[in-house]
Amino acid sequence: MKQITKYVIKNSLKRIFLYRACLVRLKRMGVEKVFSFTLGHETGVSAAQVRKDFSEFGIKGNKRGGYEIDELLTIMENIFHKNKDHNIVLIGMGNMGQSLSKYSRFIQRNMNIVATFDIDPFKQKMRSEIQVYPMNRLKEIIERFRVKVAIIAVTEISAQEVADELIRHGIMGIVNFAPVLLKVPQNIVVNNVNLCDELESVIYIVHNNMKADSFKNIELLYKDMRY
Amino acid sequence: MKQITKYVIKNSLKRIFLYRACLVRLKRMGVEKVFSFTLGHETGVSAAQVRKDFSEFGIKGNKRGGYEIDELLTIMENIFHKNKDHNIVLIGMGNMGQSLSKYSRFIQRNMNIVATFDIDPFKQKMRSEIQVYPMNRLKEIIERFRVKVAIIAVTEISAQEVADELIRHGIMGIVNFAPVLLKVPQNIVVNNVNLCDELESVIYIVHNNMKADSFKNIELLYKDMRY
DNA sequence: CGTATTTTGTGATTTGTTTCACATCAAATA
DNA sequence: TATTTGATGTGAAACAAATCACAAAATACG
Numbered sequence: 001m002k003q004i005t006k007y008v009i010k011n012s013l014k015r016i017f018l019y020r021a022c023l024v025r026l027k028r029m030g031v032e033k034v035f036s037f038t039l040g041h042e043t044g045v046s047a048a049q050v051r052k053d054f055s056e057f058g059i060k061g062n063k064r065g066g067y068e069i070d071e072l073l074t075i076m077e078n079i080f081h082k083n084k085d086h087n088i089v090l091i092g093m094g095n096m097g098q099s100l101s102k103y104s105r106f107i108q109r110n111m112n113i114v115a116t117f118d119i120d121p122f123k124q125k126m127r128s129e130i131q132v133y134p135m136n137r138l139k140e141i142i143e144r145f146r147v148k149v150a151i152i153a154v155t156e157i158s159a160q161e162v163a164d165e166l167i168r169h170g171i172m173g174i175v176n177f178a179p180v181l182l183k184v185p186q187n188i189v190v191n192n193v194n195l196c197d198e199l200e201s202v203i204y205i206v207h208n209n210m211k212a213d214s215f216k217n218i219e220l221l222y223k224d225m226r227y
Numbered sequence: 228m229k230q231i232t233k234y235v236i237k238n239s240l241k242r243i244f245l246y247r248a249c250l251v252r253l254k255r256m257g258v259e260k261v262f263s264f265t266l267g268h269e270t271g272v273s274a275a276q277v278r279k280d281f282s283e284f285g286i287k288g289n290k291r292g293g294y295e296i297d298e299l300l301t302i303m304e305n306i307f308h309k310n311k312d313h314n315i316v317l318i319g320m321g322n323m324g325q326s327l328s329k330y331s332r333f334i335q336r337n338m339n340i341v342a343t344f345d346i347d348p349f350k351q352k353m354r355s356e357i358q359v360y361p362m363n364r365l366k367e368i369i370e371r372f373r374v375k376v377a378i379i380a381v382t383e384i385s386a387q388e389v390a391d392e393l394i395r396h397g398i399m400g401i402v403n404f405a406p407v408l409l410k411v412p413q414n415i416v417v418n419n420v421n422l423c424d425e426l427e428s429v430i431y432i433v434h435n436n437m438k439a440d441s442f443k444n445i446e447l448l449y450k451d452m453r454y
Numbered sequence: 455c456g457t458a459t460t461t462t463g464t465g466a467t468t469t470g471t472t473t474c475a476c477a478t479c480a481a482a483t484a
Numbered sequence: 485t486a487t488t489t490g491a492t493g494t495g496a497a498a499c500a501a502a503t504c505a506c507a508a509a510a511t512a513c514g
Binding site (some may be wrong): 003004005006007009014016017021022042043079080081086088095096098099100102103104105106109111127148149151164172173175176179180182187189191193194195196197198199200201202203204205206207209210 | 231234333418439
Binding site for chain 2 (some may be wrong): 489494
């Protein structure tokens with residue numbers, strides 16, 4: 001059954017990413033051990049939360065000794081299957097697609113965009129580090145590189161169609177930059193990234209803070225008047 | 228006090244964005260009224276959740292009659308201050324920055340990138356729809372356009388420094404694409420967008436689902452053996 | 455070697471979020 | 485106009501996530 005599946009990415013998983021980034025930084029600085037307190041402090045998380053998260057992912061430390069950074073990173077690599085490479089395809093070589101295809105951090109983290117696709121033959125001729133293929137070669141490439149995850153960066157209108165085709169050819173996970181909720185079978189993972197919403201929510205909070213601030217002032221004033 | 232502030236963007240707010248996008252679509256299709264059930268169904272949310280969210284944002288419908296789409300959209304515009312334009316600055320005209328500067332959806336939603344900045348004089352000469360300024364003109368531009376929100380798309384190394392400067396000149400909210408946790412005063416809103424993490428979390432879930440699936444098969448097998 | 459100290463790991467508790475269930479109201483109908 | 489119908493709005497209940505608090509373990513130190 002096709003439907004809007006909600007693979008909510010758990011906060012604990014997001015925090016694990018935070019921890020990892022922080023650990024990498026600490027390691028570069030020459031630090032070898034951390035306590036839950038330190039790691040929490042650096043990532044804006046309570047020490048207990050760090051330990052609970054670790055416990056959820058089956059990570060054990062040393063009583064009194066804290067956690068060995070190298071050891072932690074190795075465990076995390078295993079959790080995230082960083083020992084193997086991950087082949088990705090990217091559909092849509094418009095503005096955002098092109099930028100994503102050049103995004104070097106993906107490679108640094110063993111995620112390789114092995115091929116990009118576009119319906120526009122002009123974009124296919126474009127000189128780009130990664131080959132741009134026409135859509136009819138999707139199946140072939142996905143199979144050849146055993147691709148399981150795709151990035152959709154096409155327009156709102158064609159996103160659903162592209163998703164359907166990807167899934168037909170064996171894609172199991174999608175990062176979707178198009179502002180539509182994709183209808184997919186239950187077992188397919190979809191992560192929607194909506195840049196407008198990200199920006200807009202900041203604007204919203206900033207505005208409301210400013211309003212809240214003015215209320216705060218009124219309250220303060222009131223207190224001053226009473227005492 | 229500077230610290231890692233956690234302005235967690237509430238799920239209810241994210242859902243309001245979902246509802247709005249859906250309402251816009253329904254409106255385009257000629258629909259005039261929705262029930263919480265319909266809207267929920269289209270966005271993958273329960274009807275009760277829709278009503279609770281609306282209640283949180285002070286949105287009232289008509290008993291029995293559901294919600295007038297036009298009315299809803301007007302209320303949401305007010306909530307998100309869509310009556311006014313919002314001026315944004317963008318720092319860092321590398322790969323991601325350039326792409327964001329051309330991202331047309333921002334404009335469609337009344338969010339205008341009024342100026343972009345880069346340290347690199349070469350990028351400043353680059354032909355681009357939006358003027359690229361050197362960093363020393365930040366203060367001037369922020370003040371002239373009364374900018375309150377900024378996008379950071381610089382490297383990991385300079386992100387904190389840039390954030391400090393932005394805040395010094397009156398920026399109250401930041402969407403941060405650099406993979407660092409910015410340390411900012413309490414009242415500053417930061418929304419981190421980490422594209423690697425978005426992709427990586429999908430890979431993680433896909434992998435674990437596949438593992439879970441194989442377990443499921445074992446379970447099924449077991450059942451078959453028993454009955 | 456025993457005691458003090460410090461940090462983990464995890465039940466118990468609190469806090470927050472989602473769902474349930476139903477009173478309430480507005481429209482439709484007779 | 486009275487009655488039925490059907491959707492909202494919201495306390496109460498169930499569920500989920502985060503914090504607290506402390507036993508257990510490992511190290512340091514006398």
